[in-house]
Amino acid sequence: QVQLVESGGGLVQAGGSLRLSCAASGRTFSSYAMxxxxxxxxxxxxxxxxxxxxxxxxxxxxxxxxxxxxxxDNAKNTVxxxxxxxxxxDTAVYYCAAGRVVARAQKAYDYWGQGTQVTVSS
Numbered sequence: 756q757v758q759l760v761e762s763g764g765g766l767v768q769a770g771g772s773l774r775l776s777c778a779a780s781g782r783t784f785s786s787y788a789m790x791x792x793x794x795x796x797x798x799x800x801x802x803x804x805x806x807x808x809x810x811x812x813x814x815x816x817x818x819x820x821x822x823x824x825x826x827x828d829n830a831k832n833t834v835x836x837x838x839x840x841x842x843x844x845d846t847a848v849y850y851c852a853a854g855r856v857v858a859r860a861q862k863a864y865d866y867w868g869q870g871t872q873v874t875v876s877s
Contacts, residue, residue, distance in 0.1 A: 764871030
């Protein structure tokens with residue numbers, strides 16, 4: 756069992772930065788791939804980024820490449836999403852998730868956090 760708690764969301768102007776964190780409970784955190792997803796109002800939840808268990812493998816959705824960076828600290832059971840050059844279209848609830856493989860598909864993830872709101876004003 757893994758419990759996930761996101762933090763770091765907020766309101767920021769376009770062009771600004773935010774750093775999201777996800778704290779995980781459980782001794783098996785380092786065996787999971789960790790992903791970030793987001794859901795904008797009126798839209799389906801979508802994949803944003805994922806990092807493999809060792810941190811050596813990362814995948815991003817095209818719309819955030821070069822702006823967002825995913826990282827993890829297995830000693831602290833945390834995964835982070837550094838978001839730079841934010842745009843209004845990045846506004847969404849952001850969720851972290853834990854899964855057994857590096858994947859874009861939501862069905863590959865076994866555990867989900869409650870989400871944190873990110874709002875980017877124009």
